Amino acid sequence: xxxxxxxxxxxxxxxxxxxxxxxxxxxxxxxxxxxxxxxxxxxxxxxxxxxxxxxxxxxxxxxxxxxxxxxxxxxxxxxxxxxxxxxxxxxxxxxxxxxxxxxxxxxxxxxxxxxxxxxxxxxxxxxx
Amino acid sequence: xxxxxxxxxxxxxxxxxxxxxxxxxxxxxxxxxxxxxxxxxxxxxxxxxxxxxxxxxxxxxxxxxxxxxxxxxxxxxxxxxxxxxxxxxxxxxxxxxxxxxxxxxxxxxxxxxxxxxxxxxxxxxxxxxxxxxxxxxxxxxxxxxxxxxxxxxxxxxxxxxxxxxxxxxxxxxxxxxxxxxxxxxxxxxxxxxxxxx
Numbered sequence: 001x002x003x004x005x006x007x008x009x010x011x012x013x014x015x016x017x018x019x020x021x022x023x024x025x026x027x028x029x030x031x032x033x034x035x036x037x038x039x040x041x042x043x044x045x046x047x048x049x050x051x052x053x054x055x056x057x058x059x060x061x062x063x064x065x066x067x068x069x070x071x072x073x074x075x076x077x078x079x080x081x082x083x084x085x086x087x088x089x090x091x092x093x094x095x096x097x098x099x100x101x102x103x104x105x106x107x108x109x110x111x112x113x114x115x116x117x118x119x120x121x122x123x124x125x126x127x128x
Numbered sequence: 129x130x131x132x133x134x135x136x137x138x139x140x141x142x143x144x145x146x147x148x149x150x151x152x153x154x155x156x157x158x159x160x161x162x163x164x165x166x167x168x169x170x171x172x173x174x175x176x177x178x179x180x181x182x183x184x185x186x187x188x189x190x191x192x193x194x195x196x197x198x199x200x201x202x203x204x205x206x207x208x209x210x211x212x213x214x215x216x217x218x219x220x221x222x223x224x225x226x227x228x229x230x231x232x233x234x235x236x237x238x239x240x241x242x243x244x245x246x247x248x249x250x251x252x253x254x255x256x257x258x259x260x261x262x263x264x265x266x267x268x269x270x271x272x273x274x275x276x277x278x279x280x281x282x283x284x285x286x287x288x289x290x291x292x293x294x295x296x297x298x299x300x301x302x303x304x305x306x307x308x309x310x311x312x313x314x315x316x317x318x319x320x321x322x323x324x325x
Contacts, residue, residue, distance in 0.1 A: 044210075049280040050269040052307070054314040055262060061321070062255070098208050099223050103230050105262035107203070109210045 040113040041094040043087040047078050048107050059104045060086060063097075088113060139305075141312035142247075142254075144319040149254045151247040151313070158242045160302065164264045165239040171201055171267065172228045172235075190225045193217075200270035204231065204263055234259040254317050261310040268303040272296065 045056070053075055060071035064087060077084035087097050094110045101108035140152035153161070174190070195217060196202040205224055207216035238260035241247060249257060274280050284307075286300035 049274050049277050050266055051262065052311055052314060054311060054318070055258065058258070058314050058317060095208060095219065095223075099227055102204075102206060102208075102227055104259055105204070105266055107206055108208075109206075110208055111210065 040088050041091045042085045042111050042113050043089075043094040043097045043101070044083050044109050044111060045074075045078050045086050045101060046107040046109070047082045051106060053079060056106065059101070059106060063100055063104070139309065142249075142309070142316040143312070144316040144323065147248055149249040149251075149313070149316045149320060151249070151309075151316075152245055153242070153247065154245065157305075158245070160305075161264075162239055162242050164268075164302070164306070165235045165242075165260060168204075168260075168263050168267050169232050169235045169239075171198075172204065172232050174225060174228055188223075188226045189221060191221050193220050193224050195220070200267045203266050203270055231259070231263055235263065251317075251320065254313060254320075258310060258313050258317065261306055261313065265303060265306050265310065268299060268306065272299055272303060 056078060057068070057071040057075040060066050060074055061068060064071075066074070074084050074086050078086075087094060089097075091110070098108045098110050138154045139157050142149055142151040144150075195207065195213070196205055205220070205227060207213070208219045208223075209216045234256040237253060237256040241249070241253060241257070269280075269283075272279075272283055274283055283300045283303055286297055287304060289301055292298045292301055
């Protein structure tokens with residue numbers, strides 16, 4: 001359960017997430033429907049003084065399948081900057097991630113990729 | 129976020145070995161944990177409304193749900209959007225019930241494992257334990273008014289059980305115990321992931 005991905009597969013996981021997104025968009029454009037799902041949304045995890053650093057990193061590894069290095073980097077960004085964009089995608093997808101984070105007890109919110117101060121998005125730029 | 133918590137307890141830290149993830153708790157510690165888990169379960173159990181539509185309940189909708197007024201409960205069931213209360217409430221109507229049920233499930237699973245001193249956890253049980261301990265700590269932290277890292281450090285400095293002279297110092301010691309236990313569990317879970325990959 002906790003070994004959803006071996007370390008070093010984060011690139012593949014990222015592609016997987018993008019792949020899902022592209023499928024969604026492809027399905028929509030095939031029916032000529034443009035919807036809010038085309039706008040990328042960010043999943044933001046916020047710092048709090050309670051959650052253990054080790055646990056936050058474990059959640060990123062376990063739930064997203066991110067590598068240990070990537071999970072630690074995101075965890076430290078949450079810790080030092082107060083927040084980090086840990087995933088992005090269509091609205092429903094990031095909302096689903098947010099509920100999962102709440103299940104783990106992490107403080108997570110969703111926001112439109114362009115709506116925040118650092119709204120460039122962690123990987124949003126890659127979608128150009 | 130909180131860092132490593134080092135403190136001596138009668139309980140043994142969780143570790144990963146041949147039998148999987150194991151731990152050891154004294155009867156008094158198990159009683160303490162059971163009480164904490166039960167407290168959080170009763171906070172999360174939804175109030176049954178008299179005239180609830182059974183169909184909406186069945187599919188997990190809750191149109192009567194409101195943003196929790198209790199800070200600890202709000203921390204367990206946070207708003208999904210930072211600056212949009214209406215959208216957060218709408219989302220809450222769709223998701224809060226199943227979120228509560230998931231959390232209660234993890235807390236019950238941990239409580240059920242407390243029937244003996246020796247704990248041997250499967251990977252799935254370990255995950256549920258770590259989630260349950262986290263929710264217990266979030267509630268304790270609200271009761272202790274831990275708002276920032278300085279508050280956390282202040283509480284963390286309370287390590288001597290002979291100093292437990294009031295409710296707050298007792299809660300601080302309990303919080304530090306659950307922190308220590310969760311940290312050791314997460315370390316054991318990480319070790320089990322490293323070993324398998």
